[in-house]
Each structure stands twice: as structure tokens, then as C-alpha cells.
Amino acid sequence: MTSSKPTPTITPRIIIHGGAGNISRANVPADSYAAYRASLHRILTLARAELANNPAATALDVAVYAVSLFEDDPLFNAGRGAVFTRAGTNELEASVMVSRGHHKRGAGVMLLRHVKNPIKLAREILVRGDDAEGNGGGAQAHVQLAGGYVEELAKGWGLEMVEPDYFFTQKRWDEHVKGLERGKGAVVSEDTEALAGGDYEEEEGKKSSSNPNDPSWDGKEYLPQGTVGAVVLDRFGTICAATSTGGLTNKLPGRIGDTPTLGAGYWAEEWIEEDSSSSSSAAAGGMSYHPAISSSAARSPIDKLSRGDIPGLLSDCLGPLSSSSTMSSSSSPSPGQATPSSSTDEKPHPRRLRHAVGMSGTGNGDSFLRVCAARTAAAIPRFSSSVDSKKYLRDGLAWVAGPGGELQRSAGDRWENSGEGQGGIIGIELVTTAAAAGAEAGAESAVQRSWVGYDLNCGGMFRAWVDGEGRERVAVFADEDGSEGW
Template sequence: MTTTTSTSDKPPLPALFKPTLILHGGAGAIHRSTLPPDLYAQYHASLLKYLRSTRALLESGASALDAAVHAVSLMEDDPLFNCGRGSVFTAAGTIEMEASLMVCSVNPAHPFEVGIIKRGAGVMGLRNVRHPIQLAREVLVRSGRKDGRRHGGAGGGGGGEDEDDRGSMHSQLVGPYVEDVLARQWGLEFKPDEWFFTQRRWEEHLRGLRGEAETVTMSQGTVGCVCLDQGGGLAVATSTGGLTNKLPGRIGDTPTLGAGFWAEAWEEKGEEEVVRSGGEEMWYGRAEVGIEDRVKKGIWDMTLGDCLPGMVREGVDWMYGSLRSTEDEASWNHEAWSEKERLMAQKKRSRRAVAVSGTGNGDSFLRTAAARTACAISRFSTPNLSLAEAVAAVAGPRGELQRSAGDRWGLTGEGQGGIIGIEAELDESVTNGGELKQGKVVFDFNCGGLWRAWMEDIGDGKEVERVMVFKDEYK
């Protein structure tokens, strides 16, 4: 099996986080009665093997981008999964594959190869490139230069005329051009049609054309991986053959930003220190004066600072200056603060980052913009919800995906699916050499099963390998 470009020539990432990852191998109407022990054992063994391999790569200092592409490349070569070699067939008996990548970082100084802090790319309509995820990577990191060179390097800096080149900015590219021209120009590996043919998928295709129900269904086996590297970088990689007997040309959620995958990082507004000075309770280094404080704090809770980048905190002070009383003016005079008050009034600031990958009924993910919706719920809720809570609100039982199916729920497979993800937070005070931070693995699903593999933190610095498909253990 081939994997990703070697990372041995790249400088090691600064150690801020304990490497974290989770894989998924598909979700849908999977039930114990239709999942024989031998098939379960095959999925379990494959996912465990890929989990260990990817974990070792992260622990060696690889970036989340390299690790996520590595994991998905392995699954694209495994006929068990609906991607790469195990892709399902269209109604016309052809194979059309899709893949996507997105990166962000909780650490603004993270040296991602793409040269910018958040970027995603999707490729679709692929037929013969061996690893669609590796083509998605090339689209992500290649520059827009005619010579096809990458911009920057491991440090994202580059030099010379490439230094300000931030790429073509194309977020989605479809075959045949991206495969027949760009993939060949970039030296990706190709395989003939026979490589992608599997008897199992062909029989599923034929039964579907005849209108026969599947007794053992794993056709919704879209794969994905979310990784957090030791430098605080997050990457999500997703790959699929799509929906069994889909119409040729159908585009699903996997290569569509915000539907089947998403990653983003942001600076939390946080809460100000509450201090006491001369018997007065202070908020942000001044006396609490009532409604003005609550109004002003509410503005920032609603993220107007993000919507109106020209507006700074002093600007909000000015807008609501008429609410101040003359006797309170001294408490607003920053020059009158003592040094102790200045230090105590520093804002508690942190950065959060999230990345998610979805699997299931892709059209439902598209209709609900499921991946971005989950991340937005976590980011913009007041107070902030955890990513786990946000994912549950979208992909969990009675969540947004299920509700989107309406009266078709339970009849057609519409709305079924699951989401995996990782959430990370970095405090301004964290520096190299301290205790390593940990990311939080999350997942939820509303259907029979979700194949997933992850490292579970059990406390005291210990982790265990976990591979599951149902809510509880397979027996």
C-alpha cells in the first residue's frame, strides 16, 4: 500500500498537545442480526490496524494533515470500505469517487504546509486515481502557479517569488480535468478499472437495480479521519464512493465544504477577571455600574466584534458612554488604575478549534449543512456548547439530521448518519515544556451503527484503543 509523502525532512512540531485521532468507517442501518461475527472481525481488525499506524505517525511528530491522509489512504486500499478500491457503483455501473481535506489550528503559529490557517478542498468525479484523498491533498497544498509548484514548505514560509503565493483558492474540482490532467501532472498513482471492481459491490449494484433489499448492508461505508497533532494542528480527511446506484454525476456531501466535513479555529472572547479594589468589585478593571456592563458584555457575547472588525472594545465604551454617571468616571480612567489592578484586569483569553467528518445519507448532510452547522452551534452558542453537545444536536437521536427527513424517517434511510470530531483549546499562557494539553474526541449517530476507532483517555495519562460499531459492545 502507498501512503503519504514522508515527513522525515520536516522539522518536528512544538510539543503542546498529546496527539489525538479518531477514524470512522461508515454509518447506516447496521444491526447485530445482519452483521455476522466474521464480517465484524474484519472491520474491527482493519480499523484497529489503521488506528495504530496513524497514531504512531502522529507520535513521531507528523502533522495532522500527513496523518489524516495516511489513515484514509490505507482505507482507500481496503475493499471493506466504500471508498477507493471498495467504492460502490453508480446506476450506470461505473465508479465515481470523492474525497476532501480541511485544516485549521488552535495554535496560530502552527507550520501547516498550506501557508494559511484554515483551508479546505474537495475533489469529485474520480475514476482511476488510486488514492482520491492524496489528490485532494495536492489540490489543497498546490499553488496556482502554472509550473504546479507547491508554495512554502513545512514551515509555510517559502521564499522568493513564491512567498506571497497563496494558491489557486479553488475549493472544489471535478473530473475529468482534475484527474486526467492535474493528477497525472502531479505524479499521482493510477489504477485500471479492474483494480476498483469488487464482486461484493457489484452484487449490491445488481440487487439494487432489481429492487431487492440488502440483508447485510455496508454500502454507506464512507471513511474519515480527524487528527490533532502535537503542535495544535487539526485536519479532517474524508473519502467515499458515494451512494449505491446513484445517478452518474451526483455530488454528495463528502467533497462539499460544510456538509460532510469542516474545520475551524477561533479566539474565545472569554470572561474578564473579577477583582476587588478598595472594597469595590471590579469588572475589567473598573467599578460594576449596572446595566451598562450587562449591555456591553452582551454585545461581545453576540460576537459583534467578529461581525464588525473595526469595532474595538474602546469603541463600545464610546457608544455607551452616555450611560456613565460622573461619579463613576474615575473607575473608567485606565490611567488611574494601580499596577496591581492592571495585572488583575487582564482578560482571560483562549483559542478553540474543532474538526468533524460525517458519514451516512449524504443528501441529508447537504440539506442541513451538517458539519458546519455542528461547528457553528459550538462556536456561536451562548454560553458555548461543547463540540460533543453540538454534534449530538445534529447527528444524535432526534437531532437535525433526523428531523430533516420528516415523515420519511425510518422508511428510506434519509437522515441517517453519524459525525466524528475533535475539539481542542489552547490558553494564552501555554508554552513549550509544560504539561501537554489534550484534545477531546467526540462522536454521535442516529442510526443502527457507526464504525469508529479512537484512543480513549482513561485518566492518569493512560489511553486504551477502542473500536466500536454500536452504542455498546458487539456480542
């Protein structure tokens, strides 16, 4: 007899990005446009093939693979194509995060100058956190590490190391020097001249700058201030976000951006929620969160007050309330309390759903940090619960990264006068019926929602994805839908 047990129906998904900002047809000419499109398509095709053809491929494997391809491509601001600091050096950052499956969930690395592929180091810190001893291969339980010590760990773990001049590209150096000339200020390091091949001479009066506005940004040229990233959903139902960057052009040495910072430039998580459409007990409207508190747990008067348990608080002070009280026994339970029921009128339990999201952001990292962009976007679907007001990841991305969103508002009157607030976020969302207790790991009953998308508030974002019909799409400017054409 053939088993009637449902099989997983999750189709792997992928979306990638290569930076965002004041990108326009005026500053990205046709030949550059074609080069970016070709690289994005190549990376998407290779990563998609790995995801589709390798039955054991995980979201983590494919996301890291895709980002490592970006890091090896000098077109993009990560790894080989990283921008320079004001001191003429490269300081690289990277991060990974999974919706489930690893103890640390996420890991970020920063201030790297010798690791060829920073994204591979972030992966090592994540997976080594699963060891039984808790030593993390020397990284302990830490989820963020920086500088020389973590580079020594990378070397010991067998990752490929390079000299700093590996990251030098003439294009990025020219952008660096041009930005310094515009701002009339620089912090010069010992190896600046060596990196420039001895051709760079600092002009008189360029040894310092106190200009708080970014002198590298003039609103016309596209100077990289973004990241590269990938978000992947695998056939097992796990979502991974992977991100890597060289940071802002002419950032101060030692500056830490959003890319390695949990919740700011990247995020992935999952949660269990009730399907409000299948239950008449759904709360009406708005954002809500109901902590699961055991009904037998003892609560102090202050705890009851903080949770809005007024009947319980009054009961402590005055004894049990009589039936004549305006707060009758049939009123709604306090958060966390169970509703008494009888065998005659018990209502069916609402269906449980597993909801997972993953995001990678790109743009002005300081703005992403200020609004905790990625985690804020994830909170929109997580804490909206009623059928009438239920939000999804597309709503969260629009609220944070879309035109007029939190990123733009965070710039205030500096919007369009600097690079502040500019950016975009890519993401994947999966909603399935939750597997029954004791079911095999990764088992899912049915996919309710599988969505891939993005939002942005600036001129463009280098992006590529596979749509719901399996078509590969590549886009650069904000007004493109991923089809062919300038």
C-alpha cells in the same frame, strides 16, 4: 540556568470511521463484524504509530495516511471498495481540511475514476495552494475540482493512476445489482457489462426509474451510504479532517455528495476566544458573536442601526445625549465598541483561549448537505460564549448527529422509511491558552481541553479511536463503547 519557558503539552489524538447507517447484528454477522474490527484496529494502530513515532508527523500527514489505508481496503466504501452508480460505474470523492497552516484550509475532489487514492489528490490541491505564485501547481486557488481535468493534474503530479476496473469488487457489484432489482430501474453505461465480466443482463423494464425514494434501501440490509474518514490532532496543535467515499449505492451518475463539500461532510477550524470563566464581563446566556470593529471606524446611520447602536444613531440625528438620558454613559457598549476605563477601576483582561475543532461525517450525504452538518456542529461551540451556557464540540455533535438531532429532523416523515437523515460524525476538540503575540509558531501555554468523540443517530458506525488513557478502542454498533465483545 534552566529556562522557565513552558513547553508544549499537546498529546496527539486520533479517531477514524469507516461508514455508518442501518448497521445491526442482524445484517452484520459475527464473521463480518470480526473482519471490520480487525481492519479498523489495523488502520488505527498503523496511523497511531506514525503519529507517535515520527516527531515531524503532521495531522495532515497522518490523516491522509489513515484514509489511504481505508481506500486500499475493499471492506470500506472508498477507493478499492467504492460502491457503484446506477450506471454501473465508480465515481469517487475525497477531501481534507486543516484548522490552520495552509492557505486554502480545505480541498475537495470529486467524479474521479482513475486516481487510485483520491485522498492523496485532495492533499496535493491543499498543499500546492501555498506556492508563492498562487498557481497552485495548476489548480489555481480553487478548493473544489472535479472530473477529467483534475485527474490530468493528478497524473502530472505523479499520483498513482489506475484503470476503472481496479475499483471493481464482486461484493459491491452484487449490492448494486440487487438494489436495481429492488427498484426495477437502471441507467446502463457502455462499460457496465465489461465491469461485470459479461454476466450482467438488464431485464426488460429496467431501463429507467422515476422513483424518488431510494430503491436500494429496505431498512434491513446494510448497503453502504457512508464514507471513511480520520480526524487527527498533532503535537503542534493542528487538527486535520480527511474523508473519502464512493458515495451512495446506486446514486445517479454525476451526483456530488457531502464528502467533497466544505462544511457539509467535513470541517476544521480554530478561533480565539475570551475565557469567560476568568472575566466578570462575560455576556449572560445564549449564542453571541461580537465583531471586532475599530472604535475609530466611521459608521453610517444604517450601519449603526444594523448593529444595534441606538445611542450612536440618535446622536447623529439629535446631537450628543445628555446625562439625563435613559441610555446613560455607564450602560453596556454596543458590539465592537470599547468600554471607557480609568486607571482606578480598570478590570483585568480576560484570558485568551485558542479553540480548535475538526470533524468528519458519514451517512446519507444529501442529508448532510441540507443541514451543512459539520460546520453547523462547529458553530455551536464557536458562537456560545458565556460560562453559564458555554458549549463544546460534544454538544454540537449531539445537536446535529445525535438521536433527534438536525440530521434526523431533516428527514421528516421519511425517517426510518428511507436512509435519509442517518449518519454519524467523529471529531476532535482542543482548547489551549493562546500563545502570546510574537511567540514561536505552534507554541502553546497550557492545554485546557483535549477531547475525542463522536455521535450518531443510526444502528452503527464503524469507528476506532485512542481514548484519554491511551487505550485503543474499536466499535461497530451504536450501543458499543469500544471494548471487546459481540
